[in-house]
Amino acid sequence: MSEVRDTRAGIEVRLEDLRRSYAGVTALDGLSLTLAPGELVALLGPSGCGKTTAMRLVAGLEEANSGRVMFAGKEVTGLPANKRDVGMVFQAYSLFPHMTAQQNVAFGLSLHKVGPDERKRRAGEMLELVGLSAYANRYAHQLSGGQQQRVALARALAIRPTVLLLDEPLSALDAKVRSRLRDEIRRVQLEVGTTTLFVTHDQEEALAIADRVGVMNKGRLEQLDSPTVIYSRPATPFVAEFVGLTNRLVGVVHNGEVEVRGTRLPLVQPDAANGPAIALVRPEAVSLAADGDNVPGPMIGTVIAVSFLGATSRVTIDLGDSTVVAQLPTSEAAAHTAGTRVKLVIRKDPVLIARDEVAAADA
Amino acid sequence: MRAGRRLPLAWLGVVPFFAYCGLFLLLPTLIITAGSFTTKDGSVTLSNFTDINQPYLVKALLYSTIIAAVSAVVGALAGALLAYAVVTGNPRGILRRSITSASGVLAQFGGVTLAFAFLATLGQVGFISEFLLQHGNDFLFRATWLYELPGLILVYMYFQIPLMVIVFLPALDGVRPQWREATESLGGSTWHYWRYVAGPLLAPSFLGCTLLLFANAFSAYATARALVSQGSIIVPLAIDNLLTSETGRAQPGLAQALALSMIIIVTVVTVLYSLLQRRTSRWLR
Amino acid sequence: MSSLPPRSLGVGSGGLLLGHEAATSKGLGSPRPGSLMRTRRTKLQIFRGVIFLVMGLFFLVPIGAMFEFSTRGDTTTSPRNLDAWTNIVKVPELMDALTASIELAAITAIAMLVLLLPTMVWVRLRIPQLNRIVEFVSLLPLTVPAIALVVGTVPLYRWIGVNLSDSILTLSFAYLVLVLPYTYRTLDAGLAAIDLKTLTEAARSLGAGWGTVMLRVVVPNMSSAILNACLLAVALVLGEFTFANLLNFENLQVAILYVGLVSATTSIAVAVASLVFAFVLLMILSFVGRPKDRVARVEEIPGSLVPSMTGVSVLAELVDQPK
Numbered sequence: 026m027s028e029v030r031d032t033r034a035g036i037e038v039r040l041e042d043l044r045r046s047y048a049g050v051t052a053l054d055g056l057s058l059t060l061a062p063g064e065l066v067a068l069l070g071p072s073g074c075g076k077t078t079a080m081r082l083v084a085g086l087e088e089a090n091s092g093r094v095m096f097a098g099k100e101v102t103g104l105p106a107n108k109r110d111v112g113m114v115f116q117a118y119s120l121f122p123h124m125t126a127q128q129n130v131a132f133g134l135s136l137h138k139v140g141p142d143e144r145k146r147r148a149g150e151m152l153e154l155v156g157l158s159a160y161a162n163r164y165a166h167q168l169s170g171g172q173q174q175r176v177a178l179a180r181a182l183a184i185r186p187t188v189l190l191l192d193e194p195l196s197a198l199d200a201k202v203r204s205r206l207r208d209e210i211r212r213v214q215l216e217v218g219t220t221t222l223f224v225t226h227d228q229e230e231a232l233a234i235a236d237r238v239g240v241m242n243k244g245r246l247e248q249l250d251s252p253t254v255i256y257s258r259p260a261t262p263f264v265a266e267f268v269g270l271t272n273r274l275v276g277v278v279h280n281g282e283v284e285v286r287g288t289r290l291p292l293v294q295p296d297a298a299n300g301p302a303i304a305l306v307r308p309e310a311v312s313l314a315a316d317g318d319n320v321p322g323p324m325i326g327t328v329i330a331v332s333f334l335g336a337t338s339r340v341t342i343d344l345g346d347s348t349v350v351a352q353l354p355t356s357e358a359a360a361h362t363a364g365t366r367v368k369l370v371i372r373k374d375p376v377l378i379a380r381d382e383v384a385a386a387d388a
Numbered sequence: 389m390r391a392g393r394r395l396p397l398a399w400l401g402v403v404p405f406f407a408y409c410g411l412f413l414l415l416p417t418l419i420i421t422a423g424s425f426t427t428k429d430g431s432v433t434l435s436n437f438t439d440i441n442q443p444y445l446v447k448a449l450l451y452s453t454i455i456a457a458v459s460a461v462v463g464a465l466a467g468a469l470l471a472y473a474v475v476t477g478n479p480r481g482i483l484r485r486s487i488t489s490a491s492g493v494l495a496q497f498g499g500v501t502l503a504f505a506f507l508a509t510l511g512q513v514g515f516i517s518e519f520l521l522q523h524g525n526d527f528l529f530r531a532t533w534l535y536e537l538p539g540l541i542l543v544y545m546y547f548q549i550p551l552m553v554i555v556f557l558p559a560l561d562g563v564r565p566q567w568r569e570a571t572e573s574l575g576g577s578t579w580h581y582w583r584y585v586a587g588p589l590l591a592p593s594f595l596g597c598t599l600l601l602f603a604n605a606f607s608a609y610a611t612a613r614a615l616v617s618q619g620s621i622i623v624p625l626a627i628d629n630l631l632t633s634e635t636g637r638a639q640p641g642l643a644q645a646l647a648l649s650m651i652i653i654v655t656v657v658t659v660l661y662s663l664l665q666r667r668t669s670r671w672l673r
Numbered sequence: 674m675s676s677l678p679p680r681s682l683g684v685g686s687g688g689l690l691l692g693h694e695a696a697t698s699k700g701l702g703s704p705r706p707g708s709l710m711r712t713r714r715t716k717l718q719i720f721r722g723v724i725f726l727v728m729g730l731f732f733l734v735p736i737g738a739m740f741e742f743s744t745r746g747d748t749t750t751s752p753r754n755l756d757a758w759t760n761i762v763k764v765p766e767l768m769d770a771l772t773a774s775i776e777l778a779a780i781t782a783i784a785m786l787v788l789l790l791p792t793m794v795w796v797r798l799r800i801p802q803l804n805r806i807v808e809f810v811s812l813l814p815l816t817v818p819a820i821a822l823v824v825g826t827v828p829l830y831r832w833i834g835v836n837l838s839d840s841i842l843t844l845s846f847a848y849l850v851l852v853l854p855y856t857y858r859t860l861d862a863g864l865a866a867i868d869l870k871t872l873t874e875a876a877r878s879l880g881a882g883w884g885t886v887m888l889r890v891v892v893p894n895m896s897s898a899i900l901n902a903c904l905l906a907v908a909l910v911l912g913e914f915t916f917a918n919l920l921n922f923e924n925l926q927v928a929i930l931y932v933g934l935v936s937a938t939t940s941i942a943v944a945v946a947s948l949v950f951a952f953v954l955l956m957i958l959s960f961v962g963r964p965k966d967r968v969a970r971v972e973e974i975p976g977s978l979v980p981s982m983t984g985v986s987v988l989a990e991l992v993d994q995p996k
Contacts, residue, residue, distance in 0.1 A: 084569075084573055085572075085573075086569055086572070086573075088710065105572070105710060106569070106572040106573055107571075107572045107573070107574075107575050107576055107577055108575075109573075110575065111573050112573065112574075113569065113570060113573040115566045115569070115570070117566070118564040118566045118567070119566060119570065121567055121570070121585055121589075122589065122670070122671040122672070123585075123588050123589050123671055132571075132574060132584070133574030133575060136571075136574050136575040136576045136580060137574075137575055166670055166671075180570075180574070181573075181574075184574060184575065186573075190573075398795075398799040398800050399800065399803075401791075401792070401795040401796075401799065401800070402792055402795065402796060402800065402803060402807070404788060404792065405788060405789070405792040405807065405810075406810070408788060408849070408850075409810050409811075409813075409850065409853075411829075412826070412829070412846055412847060412849070412850045413810070413813060413814060413817075413822075413850050415825070415829065416822055416823075416824075416825025416826045416829060417817065417822070417825055418825070419825040419828055419829070420821065420822075420824055420825040423825075466728075469724055470724055470728050473720065473721040473724040473725060476717060476721065477721070489952075489955055489956070490732070492955055493948070493951050493952050493955055494732060496908070496912060496951065497948060497951065498912075499912065499914045499926060500914055500926045500929050500930050500933075500944065501912075501926075501929070501944040501947055501948060504739065504929070504933060504937075504940060504941050504944045505735040505736060505738065505739045505941075505944065506735055507937070508735065508738040508739045508741070508742035508743075508937075508941055509734060509735045509738035509739075513937075514738060514742070515734075515737075515738035515741050515742065516734075516738070545731075546731075546732070546735070549728070578713070606818070607818030607819065607820065607821075609818075609819065609820040609914075609915050610914035610915055610918075610926065613914070613918065613930070614930050614933075624818075624820040627820055627821070627824060628820070628918075628919060631824065631827060631919060632919065632921075640824075640827075643824050644824055644825070646821075646824075647820070647821035647822075647824040647825070648821070650818050650820070650821040651816075651817055651818065651821050654816060654817070654818055654821075655816050658815075658816050
């Protein structure tokens with residue numbers, strides 16, 4: 026399969042301070058991002074955060090108000106889409122309905138003036154790469170959603186594009202298909218080695234397959250890091266709350282620490298101003314001890330529910346004025362059934378704080 | 389499956405409907421079919437059909453076909469362009485809604501009212517004719533083409549174009565923007581897009597709609613009746629004259645043969661149309 | 674769960690796919706890199722402008738000409754007046770024909786409801802396997818040109834004229850068949866939107882007889898579909914010419930034609946009036962029904978208003994529907 030790995034695959038893609046707004050709405054507010062050759066970067070964020078706009082600017086389907094897009098050091102900002110050689114996979118309606126899978130894949134090749142025999146060969150190769158050789162003569166309406174997206178991937182890669190752009194390719198699919206296809210896409214991408222930009226609103230997807238994840242909000246990039254860092258060391262409250270579960274606990278900042286219900290926790294930003302704040306605590310940082318003392322205290326609560334998630338379980342505890350979720354290995358969680366009283370212990374990792382209007386910290 | 393006992397009783401409920409349709413839809417069709425193959429004195433014959441082979445009837449068939457074909461093709465092209473202009477605008481905007489409403493009204497604005505509208509415009513004392521006369525041009529004043537083939541084609545466009553807009557718009561709506569973007573990202577230009585993607589996708593629908601327009605114009609009667617005071621320039625008018633001839637030479641058998649021929653032609657065209665539509669709806673849902 | 678991109682523009686403009694983009698753009702093509710895209714967008718706008726201008730002229734001029742004609746004075750030098758319009762009520766032939774047409778419209782609409790609605794409800798509830806046959810029969814009139822069908826109806830009406838009545842109102846027998854396809858489709862859509870089975874079973878279990886079920890349960894829930902069907906029937910009947918003319922009855926359209934031979938201005942005034950009326954009818958149709966139906970409705974209904982030709986067009990939309 027080394028034939029499909031092309032020396033052209035693996036190009037550096039650089040976005041420099043891209044801005045885009047229309048009709049009074051700012052879609053992108055100065056996005057700068059560099060994709061290393063062969064890297065898969067996921068742009069993650071809620072709808073309206075600008076991730077799709079960014080992708081479309083890279084594709085050449087939209088024009089930036091300012092900023093530059095560079096492929097391997099060469100500026101392509103002024104080039105229209107059909108001169109940029111980008112491979113695109115859309116959320117839906119990817120395939121041309123009047124062509125078979127093979128014809129779909131070969132279409133880009135014919136536009137690149139590849140001869141008929143060569144076209145057939147390469148299209149066959151790409152279909153085999155995505156595991157759909159047997160379906161070469163099927164039409165889009167004869168293929169399942171997941172199969173259609175795989176053909177779309179083959180079609181995008183057939184022309185050996187400089188960059189592969191995936192616009193929420195899994196969002197329209199069933200949950201089960203989604204996780205399988207996600208791994209497929211990653212496998213193919215690694216094999217071919219094309220620099221890839223993957224846009225999604227599903228944080229599980231982004232964390233699972235990307236080399237780096239860029240979390241976006243309101244047209245800005247909040248954090249760009251590897252998945253582990255994004256998850257365990259979120260840089261801003263938005264990232265902390267968008268990625269993974271977060272407990273919001275009311276507390277008070279005092280001299281570089283935040284005091285939450287009697288426990289003092291170090292801060293990610295030690296120079297934060299004193300005063301009331303909301304501490305963002307991950308469920309994994311919360312552990313439980315049986316409350317044998319039966320002494321009321323700020324960290325004593327009653328178990329409301331236990332959710333079995335496989336290797337780990339989530340325990341929801343009612344603290345009277347708020348609710349906290351703890352994530353424990355299932356064997357430990359088994360000891361705390363609904364209705365039992367437990368004592369919470371928060372691990373002393375540095376936490377982020379948020380300062381929205383302080384109401385009761387509700388889960 | 390229901391018990392046999394209950395079946396007859398339930399079916400009674402649909403008797404009125406089928407009886408009525410049988411009487412006023414099926415029966416006339418049977419009359420036409422039977423009558424086409426019968427002479428005045430009741431014997432079976434093919435003479436009614438061979439009688440169609442008279443110069444004036446052949447001409448009527450020819451003119452009917454020409455008018456229907458030309459107004460269908462030109463109407464389809466013009467209507468498709470108008471539909472495209474509409475669909476590239478705001479889908480919920482006022483322009484689209486008023487054009488679709490107007491198309492609905494105009495597609496039904498046929499017959500007598502349409503004929504009069506064109507007489508008021510292009511007729512001898514029509515708006516444009518008078519305007520030209522005032523400027524020393526009597527071209528329209530003396531023109532008779534309005535009441536002949538060219539005139540009918542022009543007048544028919546008035547309902548063919550709106551009809552095309554109505555029936556072709558859904559197909560245009562079904563063309564997804566992703567296909568254009570995919571074509572571009574793969575390196576295709578506008579021409580490539582239309583030649584290899586949008587064109588082939590829309591072709592069956594376009595063809596089917598053209599056939600629909602053909603059937604529509606072929607069956608049209610009222611407009612021609614109002615424009616053309618006498619003569620049998622097209623088949624519907626010929627049928628009219630055959631049925632209502634006052635000189636006692638009314639030939640019902642011949643009229644029925646002509647009617648049956650019309651029914652057959654329109655049915656065939658409609659079947660072809662629905663086959664084409666099936667493919668379109670598979671692609672452009 | 675998943676969010677499919679909204680059904681956005683068709684060909685030509687740069688696809689507007691998601692969220693805020695679809696909401697804010699006017700849909701006239703998103704801007705694209707480089708002047709290439711700008712020229713493409715401008716070319717599109719020029720094209721649209723030209724098309725709308727040409728078509729606008731082609732369609733509005735004859736209508737304007739009709740207005741102009743109907744206000745002319747008696748000779749080329751006399752001033753404009755509304756005589757033609759006031760004449761409408763003064764010419765007995767026209768008033769008779771108008772009355773007759775209105776009566777025909779009313780009779781046809783009511784008869785259509787009485788025949789179709791119970792049958793459709795009955796079939797849906799009791800004999801669902803007949804549904805496709807009923808649908809097929811109802812749509813048949815579309816494939817038969819009116820001018821051809823009337824040939825076979827003439828002998829029928831000869832019999833009716835002798836044995837039943839020679840009133841123009843007997844035309845409603847034939848009209849019922851002509852309006853069948855359009856009204857069937859409208860009522861079918863209305864029935865599909867309500868859960869007929871559950872509603873009727875609930876009513877029956879509370880002790881209602883079939884009459885009550887129809888009148889107080891089914892009809893109120895389908896009021897907009899029923900109103901639509903009636904308005905369609907009215908529009909069709911008022912515009913019908915072929916059957917009336919060949920069966921020797923003088924309905925509105927026939928009267929317009931014959932009065933036109935005498936006084937063109939008066940006839941044209943009536944023609945304009947009927948056009949305005951049809952337009953108003955269509956406007957009402959597009960506002961009847963729940964707001965979310967309206968946009969779709971405006972595009973659906975026009976297709977079914979092709980009465981005086983064959984109305985083959987409705988088959989278009991009918992064939993499209995998933996069976």
